Amino acid sequence: MTIRLLPAAALLCAGLSGCAQTTNYPSLAPRPIEREVLRAEAAPAASAPAVAAPIPPSADVAAIIARAQAADVLFREALEKARPAIEAGRAAPEGSDAWVAGQQAYSSVDAAATPVADALGELDRRREDAATAGDAATEAAITDALVQLQALYEAQRSALATLMPA
Structure with missing residues (x-):
């Protein structure tokens, strides 16, 4: 029975192939206006904007601690x-x-509790940057701040654990 269906299926496929549309798709070559743009001179580079003075690391760390304490x-x-x-x-x-x-x-x-965890991550990243840069004073200050925030974080985790014991 499948042998009789094979010629019929082939004939059907051949017949349907004539129904397919033959479309001319647009070319991907550059259009005339695009060619003109490619030939045009490049615009002069814009001057770099003035960079503001960086915030001292101690003020930045203090701001992170303040945000974490407010979040607590x-x-x-x-x-x-x-x-x-x-x-x-x-x-x-x-x-x-x-x-x-x-x-x-x-x-x-x-x-x-997420903002305190985020602040811990940010301070840890900054401590690593200070250690990589060889800035021992900043690294020590950030480590002290990390100890403060770690205590906040552990207190939050403890409070959550008492509410929903495992």
Whole structure:
């Protein structure tokens, strides 16, 4: 039976090939206006903008610490606001509305901890840059700041762990 279908299929394919459109696609060669642009002279280079004086590393590090401390205050506020929903969700059966609300509240508090982790990463990158540049004083100052922020970060993680024990 498949032997009889083979000639019919070949005939059908040959017939359908005549239905295919023969289109002339546009050329990818440059158009006349593009050729003119290619021949034109290059525009003169723009002068470099004036570079502002860099912020001293100590001020920059202080700003990062201040942002992280402000973010920690917001984290603590979010934690206290979400604590009842998280505790109610922990006591509720898995999949219930209270459980889902507790999970969402926990996630929002966990997200509020992100700025401190980001600040830790930024300071670590800057410490590595200072170490690579051989700037021992800046490296030491950043290391001290890292210790401060690490304490904030660990306190946040500990607070989250007490709310949602493993």
